[in-house]
Amino acid sequence: MATLHLVRDDMRDVTVGDRRVLFHVPTSGLFELDRVGGALIDLFAELGEVSEEDVRRRFDGVADPAEVIDSLRELITLRVVESGPAVKRTKPPVTISEFPLSTVVLNVNTGCNLSCTYCYKEDLTTPAKGERMEFDTAARSVDLLLQEAKGRDSVNVVFFGGEPLTNLPLIRQVVAYAEQRGREAGIRTDFSLTTNGVLLTEEIVDWLDAHRFGITISMDGPKPLHDRNRRTVGGKGSYDVVAAKARMLLSRYRSRPVGARVTLTAGVTDVVAIHDHLKSDLGFFEVGFSPVTSGAMSAFNLTGDELATVFDNMKTLGLAYVEAAKRGVNTGFSNMHQLMTDLTEGTTKSLPCGAGLGMLAVDKEGDLHLCHRFTGSSQPTYGNVDHGIAKDSLGSFLEGMANRTGTDCETCWIRKLCAGGCYHESYARYADPAHPTYHYCNLMRDWIDFGIRAYAEIMVANPQFIERHVAPRRGMK
Known part of the structure; x- marks a missing residue:
């Protein structure tokens, strides 16, 4: 047997109670290590290069030789163990020639009836001054989506703003x-909407329900936290109105679960209390958190210590998720649920998200942007709804992102779940969408490590939870 070595960049060894789990980086797969498998990993970690004599010396009289050979073959099959000296792998370059569009985000009005202090929208204004999308532009967006989505069973049209309900007549059209x-x-068309909730009425809710919209309400928690930043144009807090509208919506909406999206800013770190209020007091199906670390106004960005506190508190909320999952209950913590979904499905990414590939955003003029966060920015556009996607320039950008070299991402063990981080986050912080989001790499690694342990615990205690609540999630309509 030639000498063998451990491919450290393609694995993560995680201990969960009295179990050891191997996280296989290339596939995001999880494999439980038995006693022999764990001992083999320890041998490679200790010696670096391992010979046949090293294996014999470690296991003679300790384990059945056939069992050792089988375990070693499994590690070789996974390619976490390879022959010869360790050398840097070169991966074949990713080429992108197809753009399987499934979602368009229509920026139907740059105007908003609130004046949230932390809003990232560069083209935001009041409803009266807002730039409204015309129906012809929206219709051509739909046509482009359906044209590019041939072969798909369904597509999704997302209405965004500003506040999209300030242009409700267009949405209806x-x-x-x-x-x-x-x-x-022959393609099902689904619809989604993110709203601040202020303009909701019973009639609007019933119409949205009839068309089975996926709805997310932007709320930041209990009244003192929500009113801190989510204010009207006149400067008043919006909690009382939004909470009343949310309760009305949740009491009548039946077609799909309704979630809340929370923006965490400087000084706001208690995700446990926020989740409890929005889930238990108001009744949202799930609650997700978006920390602000790269906003244009640095006063609203979480500091490094605050961001660490947020992740610590998210883990507290995650532990509650795990304990509930063992009883078959989903607590509605969407950040944790998404992580469980990624691990269940074996998500592997060459790109951080579907921006520019499965999703494009359309502005008032019909120009195509990587995502809704870039409308109104100085970043390049990639075609328009009249002439279609500029596939050469878009493909060049995406290939550049997928084939980035000279970054820490190349050897990072969460690279297939993160892929460098959000383009807009990088653009806002570093003025470059291609720059990896280094400012929270360690926290993300810790969060995913926590998620692996949580997943393993759930699978041991109650695997039916994964089957009933996590695996069906993407098909939920």
Whole structure:
């Protein structure tokens, strides 16, 4: 047997109670290590290069030789153990020639009836001054989506702003048009909306329900926290109105679960109390948290210590998720649930998200942006709804992202779950969407390590939870 070595960059050895779990980086797969498998990993970690004599010396009289050989073959099959001296791997370059568009985000109005202090939108203004998308632009966006989505069973049209409900007449027109065009193409058209909730009425809620919208309400927690930043144009807190509208919505909405999205800013770190209020007091199905670390106004960005506190508190909330999962209960902590989904599905990424690939955002002029966060920014656009996607320039950008070299991402063990981080986060912090989000790498590694341990615990205690609550999630309509 030639000498063998451990491919350290392609694995993570995690201890969960009295179990050891191997996280296989290339596939995001999890494999439980038995006694022999764990001992082999220890041998490689200790010696670096391992010979046949090293294996014999370690296991003679300790383990069945056939069992040792089988375990070693499994590690070789996974390619976490390879022959010869350790050398830097070169991966084949990723080439992108197809753009499987499944989602368009329509920026229907740059105007908003709130004036949230931390808003990242560079083109934001009041509703009266907002730049509204015209129906022809929206219709061509739908046509482009359906054209590029041939072969798909469904597509999604997302309405965004500003506050999208300030242009409700357009949304109604687009829904009627998209449903008709989808029927003609044999493709189901789904709709999503993120709203501050202020303009919701019973009639609007019932109409959204009839068309099975996926709805997310932006709320920041109990009244003191919500009113701190989410204010009206006149400077008043919006909690009382939004909470009342949320309760009305949740009491009548039946077609799909409704979630809340929380923006965490400087001084706001108690995710446990915020989650408890939004989930238990108001009744949202799930609650997700978005920490602000790269906003244009640095006063609202979480400091390094605050961000660490946020992640510590998220782990506290995650432990509650695990204990509930053991009883078959989903607590509705969406950050944790998404991590469980990624581990269940074996998510592996060459790109951090679907921006520019499965999703494009459309502005008032019909220009195509990587995602909704870039509308109104100085970043390049990639075609328009009249002439289609500029596939050469978009492909060049995405290939550049997928084939980045000279970064810490190349050897990072969470690279297939992170892939460098959010483009807009990098753009806002470093003025470069290609720059890895180094400012929270360690926290993300710790969070995913925590998630692996949590997943392993759930699978041992109650695997039915994964089958019933996590695996079906992406198909939930």
